[in-house]
Amino acid sequence: MNPALLSVEQLQIDAGGAHGAAATPILRGVSFALQPGETVGLLGASGSGKTSLALALLGLLPLPLTARGRVHFEGHELLAASRGARRALRGRRLAMVFQEPLSALNPRMRVGAQVAEMARAHGERDARRAMRGAVEMLGRVGLAETDARAQRYPHELSGGERQRVLLAMALLLSPALLIADEPTSALDVTVQAQVLQLLHAQQRERGMALLLVSHDLGVIATSCERTIVLHNGLVVEDVPTRQLLSAPEHAQARALVDAVRPAVRRA
């Protein structure tokens, strides 16, 4: 077997209760691995620790949360890496797309400038070249007439268009792993399907691995080969999605499957 792109071993996230109070851990020892180019769903109910897991991989856990364990990514030990080293990986090798595109974009900055900002953050010195790359990237995520649209502010775009802008930012530097945290749950159903399609097309084109974080088995079932189910801070299933749908082992996984089974059958 190839060496894994990402391997998480006994990752634990503590809430860091003040004054020695026994804090409830958010993750209680999570292990899994991702191969290059693989698409994996991370499924869990609200509060299961999905988003904290995603943020821990990027080294962006908000205080007072702290992560312990080991996270190997492309030869780096992320939890032990320096702040500067992690920052250099973020966006370039390891990128993330957030749930709510309106709040994840700077309301005061034109969207083209925000995409260009990505390149600038990673060492592009020529502002005009960064902008050309940004406009081209916006075109590739399906924002038509992009020169004009790059000049717009986030509030002037639709929800789907905004999510495409976020995707353009995340994909600009061709990361090896994209973490998408509920990338479509703020969108209506038809737009959801379009954005997921775009995500997969871009993924195939780049050979990028995708960790799709969602509470929605419907979204995961249509796109992921493998699904990891998170419950109460532990991995309770890590199986091919097909197997999860036909014979879920863990009670929580079964509940999630039963809840969406009619929808998945139709799909």
Add this chain to the structure above:
Amino acid sequence: MAANTWQRLLDDRGARAAAAVLGAAALAAVLAPWIAPYDPTLQPDPVALRLVAPTWQHPFGTDPFSRDVLSRVLHGARVSLGVAAGAMLLSVTLGAALGALAAVVGGWVDGVVSGLVDVLIAMPRLLVVIALVATFGALSPWWLVALIGGSGWLTTARIVRAEFRDHLQREYVLAARALGASRRRIIWNHLLPAVAPQLAVAAALALAAVIPLEAALSFVGLGIQPPLPSWGNILLDGTDYLTSAWWLVVFPIVAVSLTVGSALVLADRLRVAIAGEERGA
């Protein structure tokens, strides 16, 4: 639709009028040597031209030393507004830097800056400045800028710290970090533009506070020293003649009131524009 706060401000007639008054005052200050009819320190005839009421030759009259009051008010604008602008820039820059530092670094740095602000803000600024001037004697205009500006950064620091902390928690900052933006990039490209309107309010308010402060210091004889004219010491020259020569008092007061009033109006219209922007109306 109005794109942002600045656009809203441009569309506001009150703001435009206030900006025009301030602009005219600044222009008069800069051009004073060329537009003033006389040398502001020249005493042509202390007997015959003493305390002349406004005439065509002397539109603002003359003072007890036969100097032309219009020329003194114009040159006084140069000194008063120059000191005020310098002090305002110093206090706003200092406040923004310290407020941003406290918010971004947090921890003990935040504790020190916030504690310092809390202690210093309780001190009456005019009295502190008077005490310092009384200790060190009469000051050059540059020292006046340093003293007034160095004592005025507190509210700006508070505003910037609060705004920075608010924006640091917003998702777009997290998203920018998730894509590898450095701290410096986030501060300069995301946070400072976000607080710029609030910073402009602080600057306008600082200007409105600093013009009377300089005037007050010069009026009690601790600020700008004669024969260099400032609005405060022109007023001082006029106090003995309050009942006989009104023009000595009225013109410098009008100059102070117009500029301070305009700065206050500008601050107020800016606040309205910011509120409108946040409502998204």
